[in-house]
Amino acid sequence: ETGVTQSPTHLIKTRGQQVTLRCSSQSGHNTVSWYQQALGQGPQFIFQYYREEENGRGNFPPRFSGLQFPNYSSELNVNALELDDSALYLCASSNDRARGANVLTFGAGSRLTVL
Amino acid sequence: QKEVEQNSGPLSVPEGAIASLNCTYSDRGSQSFFWYRQYSGKSPELIMFIYSNGDKEDGRFTAQLNKASQYVSLLIRDSQPSDSATYLCAVKGSGGGADGLTFGKGTHLIIQP
Numbered sequence: 001e002t003g004v005t006q007s008p009t010h011l012i013k014t015r016g017q018q019v020t021l022r023c024s025s026q027s028g029h030n031t032v033s034w035y036q037q038a039l040g041q042g043p044q045f046i047f048q049y050y051r052e053e054e055n056g057r058g059n060f061p062p063r064f065s066g067l068q069f070p071n072y073s074s075e076l077n078v079n080a081l082e083l084d085d086s087a088l089y090l091c092a093s094s095n096d097r098a099r100g101a102n103v104l105t106f107g108a109g110s111r112l113t114v115l
Numbered sequence: 116q117k118e119v120e121q122n123s124g125p126l127s128v129p130e131g132a133i134a135s136l137n138c139t140y141s142d143r144g145s146q147s148f149f150w151y152r153q154y155s156g157k158s159p160e161l162i163m164f165i166y167s168n169g170d171k172e173d174g175r176f177t178a179q180l181n182k183a184s185q186y187v188s189l190l191i192r193d194s195q196p197s198d199s200a201t202y203l204c205a206v207k208g209s210g211g212g213a214d215g216l217t218f219g220k221g222t223h224l225i226i227q228p
Contacts, residue, residue: 047215103149109158
């Protein structure tokens with residue numbers, strides 16, 4: 001059983017640029033969600049994808065967008081990067097049909113630094 | 116605004132003792148409660164989840180839930196130095212199936228050898 005994999009692990013961007021982060025969900029999981037974790041804070045929910053559609057969103061502006069593909073993998077796109085976007089971006093997968101459907105398995109994260 | 120509150124610590128506990136971690140939440144309709152452990156520079160890993168009032172035990176870990184008091188706790192028995200980490204409390208609110216988890220800021224636990 002493969003876990004959740006994310007890429008890249010680290011990246012540095014400058015303010016105003018755009019970034020795409022990628023995630024492959026755990027085998028058997030059909031739901032992907034993304035979280036932002038700033039230094040010293042708990043993860044904050046960005047959005048969730050199920051059946052290739054966004055079906056839940058946290059308090060993040062529209063410049064945060066995403067995709068889910070038929071194989072359940074996902075992308076997080078952030079446009080017009082701001083300094084405050086510097087954080088660890090966590091992808092989590094889950095299986096909505098399983099007992100304990102809200103149990104998330106996190107990937108190792110992508111650490112984004114915006115200069 | 117849903118909130119999950121944790122004491123940020125650090126909480127220092129001698130090796131072999133019981134570590135007690137606490138969490139309160141604001142959404143009275145919350146249904147599911149989770150404890151994650153996060154080592155420095157790593158991603159969160161699930162320790163336990165609990166849905167019903169009372170205690171749930173798994174090895175050295177016990178989760179306790181009191182919905183009337185909107186309170187969740189995690190007890191770690193026979194604490195080991197490897198238990199030193201940040202413990203995140205997370206709550207699934209009443210907003211529907213696509214509502215994400217709301218996390219607290221975490222409690223930094225230090226087990227002293």
